[in-house]
Amino acid sequence: MSSGAAMSSVTIDPARMRNVMGHFATGVTVITAVHEGAPVGMACQSFTSLSLEPAYISFAPALTxxxxPRIREAGSFVVNVLAEDQQDVCRAMGRSGGDKFADVAWDKGGNGAPRLAGSIAWIEADVEHILPGGDHEIVIGRVSALEVPRDAAPLLFFRGAYAGLTG
Structure with a gap:
């Protein structure tokens, strides 16, 4: 947008936005932390690498x-990149309430946050910046450690359903 461009007054229907954006395949991650001595986690598709120097990643949790809020308060977290065979883990972390970790194996990362067993990659980070992003917040995390513990295909989300790589 050029500096002289006027702001658009177009209103986009949220259902149409969700439908159209659903055509962009995303990887599936679980963001984990420890809050008040207990593991917490949430499924997240809005994850991306942001910067190599300094090493930053970003994700965008919903305000709802x-x-x-518990991960934010913890201040450090792990991004667990899920493998194609971890749909059950995603479902567990995507639900509200209950013990999301009851049937999920994990170990403690270097920053204390859970690293989920079977993940194809994990990234430990500290919350560096939080920016407003409409009905979400944009979180920028400074990477403190990262690893690829498993060679497997990623879990993807496409058009409202889980998907995998073909070919």
Whole structure:
């Protein structure tokens, strides 16, 4: 947008936005932390690498999330990149209430946050910046450690359903 461009007054229907954006395949992650001595986690598709120097990642939790405030308060977290065979883990972390970790194996990361067993990659980070983003917040995390513990295909989300790689 050029500096002289006028702001658009077009209103986009949220259902149409969801439908159209659903055509963009995303990887599936679970953001985890420890809050008041207990593991917390949430499924997240809005994750991306942001910067190599410094090493930053970003994700965008909804303002309606009940888990994000606990992760924010913890200050450090792990992004767990899920494998194609971890749909059950995603479902567990995507639900509200209950013990999301009851049937999910994990170990403690270097920053204390859960690293989920079977993930194809994990990234430990500290909350560096939080910016407003409409009905979400944009979280920028400074990476403190990262690893690829497993060679497997990623879990993807496409058009409202889980998907995998073909070919």
């Amino acid at each position: 999330s009940t888990t994000w």
